[in-house]
Amino acid sequence: EDQVTQSPEALRLQEGESSSLNCSYTVSGLRGLFWYRQDPGKGPEFLFTLYSAGEEKEKERLKATLTKKESFLHITAPKPEDSATYLCAVIGTASKLTFGTGTRLQVTL
């Protein structure tokens, strides 16, 4: 069974304080790893897809990387508007998205 574990559960940063979120996974036949952002009361917003180890994707202050066992979401110089829950998910040969429980990020002034 595919599994996704995210850490930390919660992270509090000051504005401008860079950090990384971790997503460890086990999956049969990785077809893709996905990062989503979810604001309170809203559906997940798609951020990135990573397909193979060594791949990197960037969007504004976010950068996602992938190894054979984990993915990192690096947040550079975060702003308060980056506060959200960040979800990681994988899809393998079962063709079903499996989500982690997310990291709740709070960025303060």
Add this chain to the structure above:
Amino acid sequence: SAVISQKPSRDICQRGTSLTIQCQVDSQVTMMFWYRQQPGQSLTLIATANQGSEATYESGFVIDKFPISRPNLTFSTLTVSNMSPEDSSIYLCSVAVGQGTYEQYFGPGTRLTVT
């Protein structure tokens, strides 16, 4: 990507009743899915809504409790039947777009509270 809307956005229902949630997409899509997100937990796939045939349910979810319709390529409904407080959750529909990718885009969700 796709623009997805859901109705209602939230509801408070009494136990024993049923609620039907609608999901509308702004373009034709092959794959539509229904998820549940219980308080403090992550998303769990309920079923894949298949156009023109019965939905495919995940382990732990059954058609009698969560009947799904998919009359065309832009619309689906999920009914939560004979509700109990344990059904209080956010229900989300999603769609997969593009060939050769598995990216899914989510609707805004329906927050259901059962009293």
